[in-house]
Amino acid sequence: MTMATMNDALARAHGSRRKFGRDLAGLSVIIGLAIVGYLLFPNNLALLTRMTAIALLVLSLDLVTGYCGVATLGHAALFGTGAYASGIAAVHFGITDPLLMLVCGIFGGVVAGLLCGVVILRAHGLPQLVLSIALIHLFHEFANKASSWTGGSDGLAGIAPDPLLGQFAFDLWGRTAYVFGIVLLAAVFVVLRLIVRSPFGMLCRGIKEDPIRIRAMGASPKATLVKMYMISGAVAGAGGALNAISTQVVGLDSLSFTLSAESLVMLVLGGTGSLFGALTGTIVFMFFEDIVSAANPFHWLTMVGALLIAVVLFAPKGLYGTIAGAVTRWREARR
Numbered sequence: 344m345t346m347a348t349m350n351d352a353l354a355r356a357h358g359s360r361r362k363f364g365r366d367l368a369g370l371s372v373i374i375g376l377a378i379v380g381y382l383l384f385p386n387n388l389a390l391l392t393r394m395t396a397i398a399l400l401v402l403s404l405d406l407v408t409g410y411c412g413v414a415t416l417g418h419a420a421l422f423g424t425g426a427y428a429s430g431i432a433a434v435h436f437g438i439t440d441p442l443l444m445l446v447c448g449i450f451g452g453v454v455a456g457l458l459c460g461v462v463i464l465r466a467h468g469l470p471q472l473v474l475s476i477a478l479i480h481l482f483h484e485f486a487n488k489a490s491s492w493t494g495g496s497d498g499l500a501g502i503a504p505d506p507l508l509g510q511f512a513f514d515l516w517g518r519t520a521y522v523f524g525i526v527l528l529a530a531v532f533v534v535l536r537l538i539v540r541s542p543f544g545m546l547c548r549g550i551k552e553d554p555i556r557i558r559a560m561g562a563s564p565k566a567t568l569v570k571m572y573m574i575s576g577a578v579a580g581a582g583g584a585l586n587a588i589s590t591q592v593v594g595l596d597s598l599s600f601t602l603s604a605e606s607l608v609m610l611v612l613g614g615t616g617s618l619f620g621a622l623t624g625t626i627v628f629m630f631f632e633d634i635v636s637a638a639n640p641f642h643w644l645t646m647v648g649a650l651l652i653a654v655v656l657f658a659p660k661g662l663y664g665t666i667a668g669a670v671t672r673w674r675e676a677r678r
Contacts (some may be wrong), residue, residue, distance in 0.1 A: 355356045390516055396582045399578055404575070404610050416607060418518055418579065420482040421579035421580060422452070429448035434502060444504060456573045459576070480599065500591075532622075627662060635647065
């Protein structure tokens, strides 16, 4: 073995260790924050579980917007479809096992992701954004009209999931739902870290930077982006299923344009193109929204707007992106 080969092998091993360390650090942060949240807010686990479900939605949005550069304001269609698929499976087909309900939600999200991806990716730029808005309104209207299946404007009620693994019931305190959500979020985070670092993930980043060059290399940008949309749909559908299981009701708000817009705001707040940024933006936005809305029920949107303006002006890479960049520059300065 030559010296150059040995150096390459050592460099790859060092890079693998660094990536594993970051994955382990990410899992540690998620579990640590989950424990802290449980200890600080034992009577408000419903909010934390809702935050976990929305974090899955924002992670799924980051896959198509942050990593692929697809402009969308209709991503709640995937989340809501997963929620309704899980709820309909329980109410109309008697599938009340939480894990099977989760599978149904993931499947619904994948189907919605395929449909939305095929439609949205036919355009670029502003027309793409308009198509996404049209889709979320169509999904919302379809759920409203199909009231015999979805409950319409009254919502889909009567969802009664069985105890998780036959042992842990979904009680009023929300402990089981919270733990279930954290385990799901941690598992999804690990899988997404592997996906975005894989050759497929690198190809998606390349499409975002220069789709013409990727096409010249023989790859199909549209087919690749549709696949990523389906993966994104699976993640969003899992979030929707978690929301249906934990709240035991699915409403039209899960398919609202407002939820789509808020998820994009959370992503920009934390930092696009980073899974850690998606988690950061979700936590900061939802906690800030909960605190200021309780402190000032009439003008809390003003404070939320001020926060967003400040972040966009002074931290254009998002909170996590700006902090991570500052830490990197500090480390380089110390060398």
